[in-house]
Amino acid sequence: MTDTSEARSADGAAHATRLRSLMRYIPLIAPVLLWAVPCWVLLHAGQDWPLPVAVGGSALFALGLAVMPIAMVRGHGRRQQDRAAVVGDTLLGASWVLFTWSVLLGVLLYPALGAADVGDGQDRSxxxxxxxxxxxxxxLAWGYAEARRVPRVRRIDVPLPRLGAGLDGTRVVLVTDTHYGPLDRARWSERVCEKVNTLEADLVCHTGDIADGTAARRRAQAAPLGTVRATRARVYVTGNHEYYSEAQGWVDLMGELGWEPLRNRHILLERGGDTLVVAGVDDVTAESSGLAGHRAHLAGALDGADPALPVLLLAHQPKFIDRAAEGGVDLQLSGHTHGGQIWPFHHLVRMDQPAVAGLCRHGARTLLYTSRGTGFWGPPFRVFAPSEITLLVLRSPQRSPGPPAP
Structure with a gap:
């Protein structure tokens, strides 16, 4: 190694160290920014409000800044207090939307009003x-309604060059990130499952993050999953949130409800004389959870499968796609991103994941479909990131001409 390359390596290591140090402070800095920026833009940026308005408004922002982290810790920490979680989550979502539009309108609308010579500085503020x-x-009103409604069905035809003609038209339904949690959604869960059952699926997949909380605690909300119907199989893989809440309990409950947990293993789906390998891996965070036997292991998932057969892989996080492409997978189904859930959070998600939503290609063979999720995590809002139940119709290049599947 040359002196120059050694110096570059040292600079890179130092930069990574500084970045890790900065990341430690983000949980402290972010809440302050979420509340302080809107407070300044709305109350103190030239409006000249009467003193009671300025003081009272500032006190409300200070109260939000104090209550939100406390409620989040009580709700999602060791105490797992559902009412506190609802308060903290709602304040988090509201502050994010308020922060976003304070910045956008402060930067864009104020200068536009000035350019149009609308009023004086106080009027514009x-x-x-x-x-x-x-x-x-x-x-927030629209986002709450979007989060709580039963998702619309998104249908996509997915061409797979290695898919046999007998498998053409195979209907795969994907639900993911249901996140049953502090807000009781048992009735919502029933209605989601009823909609899934109207799609006449050959295969129904759940790619993880079933709930926030243990299987024992969220059992009533998850129970309707036992009513889901598929002509061939119902399969499930763990998400990262299972590893916050006794993952093995969720694996056991899904098995009890009639779903087949694909923990680094596969099944064969046969139709019309052709075969599809349906494989699944644990979430990429599984190994760091310390839970014995849990890890993402693609080689184990495909062990014994004929390499000439097409492979559909369930992996919770899109970032597993690099390993899937190396392993010759034809189609990976994932969730995790929620499509960003509350705009413009998808820009931050994109820094961690190779895709936020939709169908994309990786390498010569592998397709990745990333669902925006069926439920929501935390803040009960979805803004410009609608939830979905996905119907993927697999298409073979060898299919005979005829009318498309319904």
Whole structure:
């Protein structure tokens, strides 16, 4: 190694160390920014509000900053208090939307008003304030309705060059990231399963993050999954949230409900004389959980499978696609991203994952489909990231001409 390469390596290591040090402070810095920036933009950026308005508004922002982290810790920490989780999650979502539009309208609307010679500085500042509050209120109301509704079905035809003609038209339904949690969604769960049953699926897949909480605690919300119907199989893989909540308990419950947990193993789906390998791996966080026997192991999942057969792989996180492509997988189904859930959070998700939503190709053979998720995590809002139940119709290049599947 040359002196130059050694110096570059040392600089890279130092940069990585500084980045890790900075990341430790993000949980402290982020809440302050989420509440302080809107407070400044709405109350103190030239509006000249009467003193009671300025003081009272600032006190409300300070209260939000104090309550949100406490409620989040009580709700999602060791105490697992559902009411606290609802309060903390709601404040988190509301503050994110308020922060986003305070920045956007403060940066874009105020100069536009000035360019249009609308009022004086105080008038423009107050217009920005009312604009931010109006947009935030509208988006939170709409986002709450979007989060709580039964997802729409998104149908996609997926061409797989190695798929045999007998498997053409195979209907695969994907649900993922149901995140049963502090807000009781047992009735919502029933309605989701009813909709899935209208799709006449050959294979139904759940790619993890069933719930936030243990299987014993969220059993009533998850129970309707036992009513899901498929002509061939119902299969499931773990997500990262299972490893926060006794993952083995969820594996056991899904088995009890009639789903087949694909823990680094595969099954064969046969139709029309052709065969599809349906494989699954534990989440990529499984090994670090310390739970014995849990890890993401693609070689184990494909052990014994004929390499000439097409492979459909279930892996919770899209980032597993690099290993899937190396292993010759034809189609990977994933969730995890929620499509960002609350715009523009998808930009941050994209820093960690190779895809946020939809179908994309990786390498010469491998396709990745990333669902925006069926439920929601934490904040009960979905803004410009609608939930989905996905119907993937597998297509073979060898299919005979005829009408498309319904």
């Amino acid at each position: 107050r217009i920005v304030t009312w604009g931010v509050l109006g947009v935030t209120a509208a988006l």
